[in-house]
Amino acid sequence: MQQFWHVFIAYAVAWGLVFGWAVAIFRRMGRVEARLREAGLDTDPDAKGAAGRTLP
């Protein structure tokens, strides 16, 4: 039974870390997009001639 526990913990830690990284990226992206929208800027640094002001 100990062998199963070690395998499950290893997989759970691995996916926990990857999932945590994904969540951190999405939260970070959400924050910066909100910041740009508040400033009335496009959220695409490469946007050309879009509706809002483009980023420098």
Place this chain on the structure above:
Amino acid sequence: MSLGFVKWGALVLGLAGLALTVLFHWQVFFWVPTEASMGIVQRIFYIHLPAAWVAFFAFGIVAICSAVYLWLGIEKLDHAAQAAAEGGMIFTTIVLTSGPLWAKLAWGTWWTWEPRLTLTLLLWFIYLGYFMVRNSTDVPEKGKKFAAVVGIVGALNIPLIHLSVLWFRSLHPQPVVARTDGPQLHPDMLTTVLTALAAWTLVFLSLYLLRYGTARLEAAADRAVAATRSPAPVREGVAP
């Protein structure tokens, strides 16, 4: 590369990675034969080896982007290196947690200061240093350049980790997949580990693209805020 492309690329790679992830978990838990000497715990191999590969791949990206950044000074390359370093840290942490969980039952100890383990821990600390150096100066450009040097030096550790089992007496086995005379694994085990390797690589690339896009947006937002704060230039002799 536009942010729209980055988001779509991340979505496609992420979906492909998740599909392969489901497949390799089915292989690991229901299909692949159990290794004779170690038993069930050997199944940790199917995340341990791919995580190590992805970590080395990520740190390779860091080294290449950092070298070109130092040479040409293109900011995008610093963002690419930073995003890859973050992913490399995550996957090295997976290697350093899955390894002891396997070692406790296979070797009878959680940790031993043998060459490969020690060098992998050193790699983790070097890239921890990468982020510390980045934020250690008052001038961000200087911090980025120092970090780029650390990123290049850290990658020199990767071939040492791979070759350490050949050069030194080690508890780690000799390579079973990356061998000059071909992989020495049961065909079903090889199929499983290659599926896992593809899955983890795609998942990493997907998150890496998103992290890179976020870093670019943050830099653009910082520039925009700085531009709005700086006073408008005053021209002599022109009425306001």
